[in-house]
Amino acid sequence: MSEHVSSPPGSDAGLWGSVEELYGWLTANRAVDGPDEVLLRILKLSEEVGEVAQAVIGATGQNPRKGVTHTWDDVSAELCDVAVTALVALRTLTPDAPEVFARHLRRIRERSLGGG
Template sequence: MSAALWPTAARISAVLDIANGTGEHETAMRLLKVVEEAGEASAAYIGLTGQNPRKGITQTPRDVADELCDVIIAAAVALHAFSAAPPAVLDAKLHATARRLQAKTPK
């Protein structure tokens, strides 16, 4: 994970807190931002594959990657609304996932 992710996500979260407050509506909007960004990543993939014949190929792998990065950033920002220690929450989740994967990996 990029060393800049968590400090940047914390700054974005703080700016949003000042601009929009920290109530339930703002929390919901931050979750919806993750969904919006995921939709943009999906749309970029559709453009990459030319799935829409009317439009053809309109995107590149880099476009998809950029959109996926936006999903990660939006999720990191949203996580601040649910945890006082977002990096620790993600680390714990990653370690739990790695343990489950290890348990399922054939020896």
């Protein structure tokens, strides 16, 4: 695992700098270690995806007992939580997360949009 370097409070660390800071904070405050730590960070994704579903149901008023309980801004925020949780889980698997993600995104772009 790489050494955690934090940015000053209120600074803009950028995407991967922020992921690294969150990874460091979670690692410093973890309740479990080893393989279970990785599994629990990946499992956290399911919780976050469930919160997206709850927000969509709430934004569309699909639960007649509750009515409209969320906004589309809530849905956006929950989707962001999913993305951040996934990136932190990826960082937990490998310190090369930015490169792994960039390579994978290139493959997706090429497959979906064609070469170039």
